[in-house]
Amino acid sequence: MSVKTILHELEGCTDSALLNDWHVVAYSTELEQGRLLPVTLMERDLVLWRSDSGEVHAWDDLCIHRGARLSKGCIDRDTVVCPYHGWRYNDQGNCVLIPAAPNEQPMKKARTITHPVRERYGFVWVSTGTPEKDIPVFPEWEDTSYQKVHCGPYTFRSGYRAVENFMDPSHFPFVHAGVNGIYDNPDPIAPYDVELTEEGLVTSEVRVTQPYGDPREIPVIAYYAYKCLRPLVAYFKKRLVIQNPEDQHKGNEDDRFCTFLTTQMVDQQTSIVRICCAMNFNPQPTVEDVRRRQDIVYEQDAGIVDTQRPERIPVDLRQELHHRSDLLGQKYRKWLQTMGITYGVF
Amino acid sequence: MSSEGSAVSSRLAVVTARQDAGLNICLLTLQAEDGAPLPPATPGAHIDVHLPDGRSRQYSLLSSAPYRIAIKALRDGRGASQWLYDNLAVDDLVRISAPRNNFSLREGATDTVLLAGGIGVTALLCMYDTLSAIGRTVSLHYWARSQEETFLHAELSGKEGIHIHSCGGRATSMAAVMAGHGPAADLYCCGPERMLTEFAILTRDRDPQRVHIERFEADSTGAFPQTDHGFTVKLARTGTTIAVSKNQSILEALIQAGINLEYSCEEGLCGACEARVIEGDPLHRDSVRTPLEHNKRRTIMLCVSRVRSSDTLVLDL
């Protein structure tokens, strides 16, 4: 068997729309120098590490020699040392030493399998194909009036169902009763528009009542504008209007709370959600307050989303029963279908 | 879309007074040409006003003896209101229809709430006057864009039970107003489509007998015409022609013909079966979008929409 065939067997996903896209597989902060971090992206095992140059590298977690896991090895003098026969690879992925023949120049084919990798918005993005587009834009990242707080990771089964849930305001009163909605008085969802643009799917504002809609813990009317930027990356910006006159001083008209959500599909039934929240409140809430609240909300979400069957999301709308209030979800599924995505879908 | 004026019941009327009643709004008084009384009308009624070029447009009667109507120059593309606003002067003759009422008032109601948006207030003012005159509890909430665009601002703002929500800032929401009125209240709404949609959502759980909507926009005259008939659908991309029988939806006929389509609810509620219309005059019956929006986007929902005439509908499929 040639190397190629082995790799082919190890490969889970063959959809070009997913392979040729960027996927978040870690937070930047997880990659301290000297650490080998194993991650799995769509069933493909990768190892991440940061070389002395400060750059992050993403390789197949596999030594070309006899297929041992590089992540079980170590980093020594800016090279990755395979745990099995000690072959050493430099930050270009070239083998620089075969300890069994220390004076020989390793063969040219002695290279790791490297992948494009970028750090952006505090996340590590990898592609196991040839990325066709740049990483999607998170507009508030550069805006210093917004405080940024990374939260998660949160584990979900279906990555698509997690993304769809993120963009679904009609579950708030039930899944997040008392926090993002009112159980006994759910908001009717007024018609909203969804447009397919260059950026992805973009909605008009959706209005909901939130008894405790942001870290300030006061009742607000929230207007969500969603964007589904990639099959597994979504975003919302919500505009907040404080409900009680006596709370007005706790905020102002320009108050916004945004979330940039990324999903790493480990396999078809396991996903890791990582988010970055951005807010421009005055005063800004503490990082702990933001995280505490996000942890509650995403745990509530996973509790329900993980019960949805089949785990693989049906993209044929005939398979489940939709309502106009689910318009964004419908368009999302349709979009996945048009992109020819089969991995993790039904 | 323009109502076919029935020549029989139409008559000429004279404009006997014209008054400015707000920004781009005029108030007209109409009387029969021969001075005889015009046919009586109940609160909520409207008349069609015919333009010389054959178009017509509906206006609510603010009072019926004499007839008074308000015209707002809407700059709405059709331009009928604009034309009337620009051209009608005292002593001019206009052709009008007999009054009709799809929006009649329950005078026996114990609590009546009238919700008006913009010029839609004209459909409700006559109701307000009638109920106040007989001593019933009535409130009129009127949302206007600004004070100068408010119809008869000076006159209305002093009246008991009339609340004008106009001057910028955070206006009271319709939901907040409705929260103050229990299930026994009769609610009437007339205003732009957006407002009617919100009203429909907010009143979903109320007794339908107590919820009344008046669409005053050009093409909605109330209930769906119940004229089901068979027709033909042509698929532009393949050139296929498919017959839709009287008892079948377009969606059913297309599926039967082996066409692969998206759909989910089959009741006009989800929006999954939306298709683009290239030619034909569709009759919309879904609650995903308003007919106006559909016509603007040239879309239909295949599961419930039909065709107005027995014409062919050409779809972008």
Ligand code: FES
């Ligand atoms: S109510 Fe939506 S999945 Fe059950």
Ligand code: FES
């Ligand atoms: S199938 Fe749901 S609107 Fe037609």
Ligand SMILES: [Fe+2]
């Ligand atoms: Fe949620």
